[in-house]
Amino acid sequence: MLKNIDAVIFDLDGTLIDSMWMWKSIDIEYLQRFGIEMPDDLQKCVEGMSFSETAEYFKSRFNLSDSLDQIKDDWNRMAWEKYEHEVPLKEGVLEFLQYLKKTNRKIGIATSNSRELVDLVINKLGIKEYFHSIRTSCEVEKGKPSPDIYLLVAKDLQVDPSRCLVFEDVVYGVMAGKNANMKVCAVYDPYSKKDDEEKKKLADYYVTSMKEIVLEE
Secondary structure (H helix, E strand, C coil): CCCCCCEEEECCECCCECCHHHHHHHHHHHHHCCCCCCCCCHHHHHCCCCHHHHHHHHHHHCCCCCCHHHHHHHHHHHHHHHHHHCCCECCCHHHHHHHHHHCCCEEEEEECCCHHHHHHHHHHCCCHHHCCEEEEHHHCCCCCCCCHHHHHHHHHHCCCHHHEEEEECCHHHHHHHHHCCCEEEEECCHHHHHHHHHHHHHCCEEECCHHHCCCCC
16 A cells, blocks of 8 residues: 555544544534434535535525634634544554654645644644644645645645545545545544445545554555
8 A cells, every 4th residue: 555655644533533523413403403403415415515615505505694713713712622622543543654754754634624723633633743734634735635736735745646545435526536636545534424435436545543553664
């Protein structure tokens, strides 16, 4: 998997950290404020969208009077305590990051989350030092499955996309990595379990845990 790879780029939620479980409950609670029941298709509709694109989608679909900044601020506040106290690293992540650093590979994060929550959680979990580039989808024109964010991180790392390996837990993320001409390893997460077969078809590799990656040169 790591042969001819100079950089490894990770999605954050559901890939490096175990956090996907909380976003559904936040969406349900948030929409209840407006007397709206969460539609069954909502999670799939916003998959891959940037934080800003998701806010625009909510405002349009549910005809919300709040500004986009207000919507995003509310989400950040609702998620903050959970990210600070309840969100752990996924199994094998720290050991893999340590190995990548030891073998002098560049490491990046390409996430659809907000920068405030990204900084909070990677500082809290003590992994910020491993990353040479951290970018959010709000910094590019289009969220996943567009390749924009992965190409931006590769540019930061000064590594050709063909020599980058991406780790992603959702279909649109896998597609974004492939659209950027990168190798992609799909990662198991309970939240996207129903999409496992599609993820396996689209990706070059699949792991249920980072512990499965053979760390040898």
